[in-house]
Amino acid sequence: MVATQRHAGPVNAENSPSLRPPSPRERFYPRERRSVPAARAFAREALADWGVCGRADDVLLCVSELATNALVHGVPPGRGFLLRLLPGGDGGVRIEVHDSGDGVPAPPRTDGQEPGEGGRGLLLVSELADKWGVGERDPGKIVWCEFAGRGRGFGAEAL
Template sequence: MNETIQLPLLRERFFRRERRSVPAARVFAAGTLADWGLAGTERADDVLLCVSELVTNAVVHGVPPGRQLRLLLRFDGRTVVVEVHDSGSGVPHVVHDGDEGGRGLLLVAALSDTWGVRERALGKAVWCEFERLAQEV
């Protein structure tokens, strides 16, 4: 029996404000990529590294005590979008030359095709996109 996959695919999970949420988010993202048949693609490791960086930033800087962050992964057959939502204030930015912190976003900017920050009613969503992630057949 042939199974039809409906696109876009969407997965989300909430994580607590604690450091062990970072590896848990990476495991969740790796499992999601595997389920979508993308685990062996050239850029899968880039996606996982960016998940780690964005979740780390949310845990350290973005999630107020007692709140959670939301990791959302979306795939439309060509592009994977990673979004990390938190309820903290402030706008993350890439840090250059000698400043402390902010280097994680430098990695996100270098590895993803595009990234940004979107305001929400409470907090923000930091996102990045990876185009052409599906394996060529």
């Protein structure tokens, strides 16, 4: 009798896990201090899974800043924020922080003076990210930023 082995891999190349684009990730965080490092760790894991490493430190810093802004300015007591990470087709990354607070965040004006106690977070985001903005949500808003990729995949050279 001849023994045969069945190949456990995908039958069609289109179904191959290495050819499928990475899936978006999202997680909800409560209004508490430990949510910021937890959001950063969640983002770090997603970037590692996607194979993004070129500008990963900039992405993680922006996750921290946007999460901190949501907690300080956008999340009323008893609520939280949603962090959504979206992979771009070109190897880029979009970060979205959804909160239920009102108001539109803006970096402080830099008219030759150092910003006050607050406001540096959005300055960092505006300098590090390729784009950033604020979208509507009911209730609240979505503060987002994007890092453009340089290639089609999510390899080390992608960001």
